[in-house]
């Protein structure tokens with residue numbers, strides 16, 4: 488049933504919130520778990536719809552999947568079959584493309600539809616395909632479906648024109664069984680890539696250089712089972728830190744890795760938010776000081792994450808003066824600005840930048856979550872706004888935020904869902 492999220496804004500928030508396992512890790516760890524010949528247990532799995540879609544896809548491949556506790560997923564690929572992946576679930580999320588690398592690596596053959604996910608402007612997968620070709624795969628595109636074949640993958644040196652997160656992980660998954668050594672140069676360095684490589688190494692893979700731009704994979708013959716705890720979601724953490732910056736009387740964001748958030752924490756300090764940063768938490772208290780404007784430019788990790796740009800823009804509407812947000816990853820990722828303007832913001836978008844003039848009073852109205860992080864930005868704005876904000880297309884938000892309503896309610900927010908009439 489289609490639902491809207493409603494938020495009655497203006498309430499001060501107080502208490503602690505625990506950050507869940509990383510979405511972008513989880514959605515790659517699940518396809519990676521089928522690579523071995525034994526079961527894998529993953530701990531700290533977030534309750535998000537992307538996980539439901541992936542679980543459905545695993546079951547369609549004959550993989551046994553069981554939720555062993557609230558956040559534990561047991562994945563047993565012993566009876567899996569390499570079937571064409573053409574169901575609706577493939578197009579529900581971006582990360583279904585990881586089955587290309589996983590199936591090609593394991594079986595030498597993959598058949599899969601174009602993936603879905605948030606529309607942020609064009610999101611080509613040419614670098615993934617070029618990487619598979621460099622390992623020896625033959626690729627055809629027929630009737631909306633990619634068909635990849637490689638009876639024997641061979642290690643190679645691959646230079647990525649752009650340090651793509653998806654291409655790095657996908658090529659790494661295919662390369663674990665390739666004959667000889669694969670080197671991915673200009674590899675992405677996001678923490679999620681280290682997390683996937685850590686799981687694969689626990690399964691018996693030989694991957695070195697994780698977290699650097701030169702990733703070395705020495706092919707192995709078989710992978711075994713293991714268990715693995717997912718890293719905390721740095722984007723969810725940043726979202727709650729921004730919510731605290733906007734509305735906290737006093738709020739603690741727990742189960743975080745502060746090193747993963749440095750670019751965001753620095754920018755928050757720059758605009759005047761006082762924080763106490765502990766080994767695995769951030770505590771933010773209310774400030775009456777006027778907030779300063781700033782300039783943000785999204786960059787690959789360790790730069791300012793594009794996935795935090797949208798909720799951060801909501802805060803910038805409250806700074807005194809003009810802030811500038813420049814997107815270098817997805818230059819069209821500005822749909823949230825039109826929605827924030829409906830609430831009273833003054834943002835002028837001239838791609839690839841948004842010029843945010845503040846402070847502006849925000850008022851609740853009917854808005855659309857055009858994508859996942861646009862939705863996060865609207866939640867931050869809704870919590871600050873006068874009156875009730877009604878957010879449509881919340882299925883985008885549910886792809887990436889575990890128990891959003893419950894976590895916010897426990898902090899004192901008035902947020903609820905209603906069916907769409």
Ligand SMILES: CC(=O)N[C@H]1[C@@H](OP(=O)(O)OP(=O)(O)OC[C@H]2O[C@@H](n3ccc(=O)[nH]c3=O)[C@H](O)[C@@H]2O)O[C@H](CO)[C@@H](O)[C@@H]1O
Pocket residue numbers: 511514581582609610611612613614615616649650651652653654675793794816817
């Ligand atoms: C499931 C997942 O982890 N999603 C994240 C991942 O997406 P995703 O892995 O899709 O993003 P990439 O890192 O691949 O994209 C980075 C840039 O490279 C371009 N590109 C990418 C691949 C390719 O073959 N050709 C190409 O031109 C993209 O259009 C984009 O401009 O990283 C993005 C950038 O941090 C995040 O916003 C997403 O949340």
Ligand SMILES: C=C(OP(=O)(O)O)C(=O)O
Pocket residue numbers: 580581582603604605607794859860887
């Ligand atoms: C863009 C995102 O996700 P995806 O790549 O899964 O669409 C995101 O998490 O902000």
